[in-house]
Amino acid sequence: xxxxxxxxxxxxxxxxxxxxxxxxxxxxxxxxxxxxxxxxxxxxxxxxxxxxxxxxxxxxxxxxxxxxxxxxxxxxxxxxxxxxxxxxxxxxxxxxxxxxxxxxxxxxxxxxxxxxxxxxxxxxxxxxxxxxxxxxxxxxxxxxxxxxxxxxxxxxxxxxxxxxxxxxxxxxxxxxxxxxxxxxxxxxxxxxxxxxxxxxxxxxxxxxxxxxxxxxxxxxxxxxxxxxxxxxxxxxxxxxxxxxxxxxxxxxxxxxxxxxxxxxxxxxxxxxxxx
Amino acid sequence: xxxxxxxxxxxxxxxxxxxxxxxxxxxxxxxxxxxxxxxxxxxxxxxxxxxxxxxxxxx
Amino acid sequence: xxxxxxxxxxxxxxxxxxxxxxxxxxxxxxxxxxxxxxxxxxxxxxxxxxxxxxxxxxxxxxxxxxxxxxxxxxxxxxxxxxxxxxxxxxxxxxxxxxxxxxxxxxxxxxxxxxxxxxxxxxxxxxxxxxxxxxxxxxxxxxxxxxxxxxxxxxxxxxxxxxxxxxxxxxxxxxxxxxxxxxxxxxxxxxxxxxxxxxxxxxxxxxxxxxxxxxxxxxxxx
Numbered sequence: 001x002x003x004x005x006x007x008x009x010x011x012x013x014x015x016x017x018x019x020x021x022x023x024x025x026x027x028x029x030x031x032x033x034x035x036x037x038x039x040x041x042x043x044x045x046x047x048x049x050x051x052x053x054x055x056x057x058x059x060x061x062x063x064x065x066x067x068x069x070x071x072x073x074x075x076x077x078x079x080x081x082x083x084x085x086x087x088x089x090x091x092x093x094x095x096x097x098x099x100x101x102x103x104x105x106x107x108x109x110x111x112x113x114x115x116x117x118x119x120x121x122x123x124x125x126x127x128x129x130x131x132x133x134x135x136x137x138x139x140x141x142x143x144x145x146x147x148x149x150x151x152x153x154x155x156x157x158x159x160x161x162x163x164x165x166x167x168x169x170x171x172x173x174x175x176x177x178x179x180x181x182x183x184x185x186x187x188x189x190x191x192x193x194x195x196x197x198x199x200x201x202x203x204x205x206x207x208x209x210x211x212x213x214x215x216x217x218x219x220x221x222x223x224x225x226x227x228x229x230x231x232x233x234x235x236x237x238x239x240x241x242x243x244x245x246x247x248x249x250x251x252x253x254x255x256x257x258x259x260x261x262x263x264x265x266x267x268x269x270x271x272x273x274x275x
Numbered sequence: 276x277x278x279x280x281x282x283x284x285x286x287x288x289x290x291x292x293x294x295x296x297x298x299x300x301x302x303x304x305x306x307x308x309x310x311x312x313x314x315x316x317x318x319x320x321x322x323x324x325x326x327x328x329x330x331x332x333x334x
Numbered sequence: 335x336x337x338x339x340x341x342x343x344x345x346x347x348x349x350x351x352x353x354x355x356x357x358x359x360x361x362x363x364x365x366x367x368x369x370x371x372x373x374x375x376x377x378x379x380x381x382x383x384x385x386x387x388x389x390x391x392x393x394x395x396x397x398x399x400x401x402x403x404x405x406x407x408x409x410x411x412x413x414x415x416x417x418x419x420x421x422x423x424x425x426x427x428x429x430x431x432x433x434x435x436x437x438x439x440x441x442x443x444x445x446x447x448x449x450x451x452x453x454x455x456x457x458x459x460x461x462x463x464x465x466x467x468x469x470x471x472x473x474x475x476x477x478x479x480x481x482x483x484x485x486x487x488x489x490x491x492x493x494x495x496x497x498x499x500x501x502x503x504x505x506x507x508x509x510x511x512x513x514x515x516x517x518x519x520x521x522x523x524x525x526x527x528x529x530x531x532x533x534x535x536x537x538x539x540x541x542x543x544x545x546x547x548x549x550x551x552x553x554x555x
Contacts, residue, residue: 067296068282078286082295089299108548128306135302136295143291160502167499174489175553183552184485188499191481191545195503198534202506209513241303245310252314255321262324 037254040114044247051244058237066230073227080227082140088235090133090154092242093161096126100168101193104186114250116182117257119189120172121249125242127165133158153207157200164192337422338430345434348407355400360442363396367450378455385454386515389464390471390508392450393443397475398500400439402493404431404483409554414487424550425543432473432480432542440472456519463518470528471511474535477542478503484549507534 066084073080100122107115137155138148149155168185175181285292349356370388371381408414421427447465451457456464482500486492514527 063296067292072286077288079288079291081285081288081292085295085299125306128302132299132302135298139291139295139298143288160505163502167502170495171485171499174486174492174495180488180553184549187545187549187552188485190548191503194541195506198506199502202509206509206513241307245306248310248314252310252317255314255317259317259321259324262321262328266324266328 037114037257041251041254044251048244048247051240051247055237055240055244058233058240060237062230062233062237065233070226070230076144079140079143082136083227084230084234086133086136086140087231088238089129089136090158091235092238093126093130093133093158095239096122096129096242097161097164097193097196100126100189104189104193107182107186108190116186117250117253118246119186120182121246121253123165123168123172123185125245125249127162127169129238129242130158130162130165134162151207153204156203156207160199160203161196164196168192337420337426338433341417341421341427341430342434342437345431346437349403349434349438352403355403356438359396359399359439360446362399363392363443363446364449366392366396367453370454381455382457382460382519385451385456385460386464386467386519387512388454389447389450390467390511390515393468393472394475394501394504394508395497396443397435397439397472397479398497399493400435401479401483401486401496401500402491404435404480405487405550406483406489406492409487414550414554418550424547428480428484428543428546428550429539431483431546432477435480436473436476440468440476443472444468460515460519463515463524467511467514467528467531470514470531470535471507474507474531474538475504477535477538478507481542481546481549484546485553487550488553507531510534 062084066081070081072078100119103115103119103122106112107119134155137158141150141155142148168189171188172181172185175184283289283293367389370384370392374380374384405414408417417427418424444465447468448461451460451464454460479496479500482496482503483492485499486496489495510527510531514524514531517524517527
């Protein structure tokens with residue numbers, strides 16, 4: 001009996017587990033290679049112009065197709081064109097939090113130093129996209145709903161997302177020592193990531209309970225394909241811009257750390273020669 | 276230019292549409308600008324710190 | 335178990351030593367509820383409609399008031415080191431801290447519920463559901479709050495920061511706690527809401543000690 005592989009799991013399950021283990025190992029190795037800041041900077045520096053160019057092309061084309069070369073919505077008229085900035089911004093706000101949580105998990109599990117840097121650089125960018133989603137949602141809501149703000153499930157969830165971003169950013173700066181703030185914020189980001197689905201479920205449910213009857217749904221049953229093209233162009237452009245900004249801010253943060261280290265070393269040397 | 280004014284009017288929703296795009300552009304533009312300037316100034320101080328670093332002087 | 339009891343007893347002793355602060359928290363709950371009719375107007379119909387939500391929101395805010403006392407003093411005078419050293423496991427310490435916090439800022443709100451219900455025009459039939467909902471839901475608030483307190487333990491005057499990061503996390507409890515009360519008052523079947531609320535509390539009991547332990551480890555080295 002004791003020869004049975006891994007307490008009675010089938011061969012496929014075993015194969016899956018070994019497979020998963022190898023993959024984790026491969027991923028860990030890849031992550032480890034990226035952990036060296038100098039190597040990371042060498043890899044991303046040539047990527048940055050291409051990402052920036054891609055973002056510019058996508059956003060430019062998205063603006064053209066969104067504002068000029070697409071039909072107005074049959075129900076909402078030209079106001080629906082706000083969708084091309086609102087929806088991609090909201091997607092990026094959410095994806096940003098996912099990235100923040102992912103980077104935090106990597107930082108916590110593998111003690112990956114660059115993941116901490118990535119997480120702290122993602123947060124303000126994600127918060128900016130959240131603010132854009134809220135502002136454009138409000139500007140879209142006024143002609144559609146007749147008021148600047150409605151406690152609709154989605155808008156409410158985005159507000160809560162903004163609170164999570166702000167909490168993260170406040171906590172990370174609340175400590176005297178930078179590393180402590182980063183570790184605390186990492187834990188907070190993961191708590192938020194675990195809780196976010198629960199919050200979303202509660203808010204959706206809360207909304208069905210209190211749903212005012214006259215709300216116009218933002219998503220029609222089907223979107224004209226002519227509207228999908230600018231939507232995806234803008235979404236791609238915003239995502240590329242997000243990546244660009246993360247790279248730029250990580251370069252800044254890594255440079256700052258190097259400056260700090262050099263200054264510390266400069267202070268330490270004369271003391272050592274005195275002693 | 277009737278076409279241009281019709282384009283700007285956005286079927287009566289011009290104010291909303293253009294403000295939404297303006298807000299987006301403003302926030303993203305400021306974010307990009309701030310990020311780039313922060314990187315520039317940090318790279319300048321990095322250069323300074325590297326020049327002043329004792330290791331560099333010893334070499 | 336003995337550790338749990340020792341820590342809870344110690345906490346209660348310490349809370350008792352600063353009883354003035356505690357009384358302040360309980361009074362905040364009462365006074366804030368009295369502010370509501372003063373700002374909204376005495377119309378019992380309007381008051382009773384917003385009463386469940388208002389009572390819950392005020393209970394939530396009041397339980398945030400004392401978060402600074404959970405870990406910060408122990409961190410400052412070094413007794414947190416001793417506590418963690420003697421704890422069989424850090425999650426157990428978090429559990430004990432949450433339990434003590436709930437005993438002084440959750441349970442009292444349950445006991446004050448009759449007052450709140452009557453003051454807010456819910457009348458006698460609102461007393462029982464409000465007390466029950468608070469009894470089922472407030473432990474989750476204390477558990478989540480304790481995690482927030484652990485995350486801000488070394489921060490000077492971290493109470494506001496703790497509340498800031500804790501409040502968004504408590505939204506599910508707030509939503510279902512309020513719904514449990516108001517659906518009972520509307521005469522609908524509120525069993526599911528109480529069940530979901532209970533599930534949140536149980537999930538918090540299972541997860542918050544580990545989150546709090548990770549938080550303490552993160553901010554203390």
